[in-house]
Structures are given as structure tokens and as C-alpha cells.
Amino acid sequence: GNGNGSDPTILTKTRTRSQRPPLYKVMLLNDDYTPMEFVVHILERFFGLNHAQAFEIMLTVHKKGLAVVGVFSFEVAETKVAQVMDFARRHQHPLQCTMEKE
Numbered sequence: 001g002n003g004n005g006s007d008p009t010i011l012t013k014t015r016t017r018s019q020r021p022p023l024y025k026v027m028l029l030n031d032d033y034t035p036m037e038f039v040v041h042i043l044e045r046f047f048g049l050n051h052a053q054a055f056e057i058m059l060t061v062h063k064k065g066l067a068v069v070g071v072f073s074f075e076v077a078e079t080k081v082a083q084v085m086d087f088a089r090r091h092q093h094p095l096q097c098t099m100e101k102e
């Protein structure tokens with residue numbers, strides 16, 4: 001047991017939450033220059049969304065300034081951010097993608 005106290009014969013056990021790995025929100029940020037269809041394409045290609053879902057999230061980012069596009073483990077989130085940033089840079093669009101611990 002992991003109890004504490006002065007009597008060494010009394011063992012108590014504190015229930016703790018089972019350990020889950022932390023999750024990370026991947027977010028897309030709005031800008032004035034990246035074409036809407038390019039953003040939709042990114043959401044389909046890297047986040048496995050269908051066209052309707054991708055269009056909806058793109059519009060949310062456009063109207064609200066940002067949106068969470070998915071929640072992943074650290075490693076997967078990092079990979080998604082890198083893929084989006086690299087693809088946008090290669091096409092010379094200023095699109096920004098970030099991650100944040102949930």
C-alpha cells in the first residue's frame with residue numbers, strides 16, 4: 001500500500017486515476033490569403049475528413065479565427081502540424097497550424 005501515517009501496521013491505498021497519455025488539440029488559424037479550397041484540401045488529405053466535414057471546419061476557421069481540427073497523441077499531433085506547415089510553405093500560403101495540450 002501507499003498509505004501514510006504514524007501506525008506502520010495500517011496500510012491504506014489511495015485510488016488514483018488510471019494513467020492516460022495526454023492529448024493534444026491540433027488547430028488551424030485563419031488568415032486573409034490562403035484559398036478556401038486549399039484549406040479544404042488539407043483537411044481531407046491530412047485529417048481524413050470528407051469534403052462536407054472539411055468545408056464546414058474551414059468555414060468555422062474563416063469565421064471564428066481558429067478551430068480544433070482533431071485531438072491526438074503528442075507524436076501524431078506533431079506529425080500533423082509538420083505536414084500541414086510543410087505543405088502550406090511549399091505552396092507559398094501563410095496558413096498556420098498549431099497544437100496545444102488539451
Ligand code: TYC
Binds near residue numbers: 032033035039061062
Ligand atoms: N480566410 C481565408 C480566405 O478568405 C480562408 C481560410 C480559411 C484561410 C481557413 C485559412 O485556416 C484558414 N481565403
